Amino acid sequence: MQPEARPSADADLEHLIARYQQADPAAAAALIEQLYRVFAGQLGSKADAEDMLQNTGLRIHRVRHIYRVGHPVLPWVYTIARRVPERTLAAQSASKGVTQ
DSSP, X not given: OOOOOOOOHHHHHHHHHHHHHTTOHHHHHHHHHHHHXXXXXXXXXXXXXXXXXXXXXXXXXXXXXXXXXXXXXXXXXXXXXXXXXXXXXXXHHHHHTOOO
């Protein structure tokens, strides 16, 4: 007897974000939980995963409409996550009058 096939994590995320784009609150909560698990698995620390999720979650919410259903979610999320520190640093520098 073979184990039941399970969709990949990215397929689960694709389904969740498609529902999230339609303003499904249950999908939003499930998406946050799934992203937390992904970040925790990669970062190895609950605290780091929480920080990463907090730093990227709002940005993901703001740009969720640009995600194209059917495309891999994780590369899209990682691009957002990578840019958050850049934007934060730029905003802090601008507020202090520092130029880069």
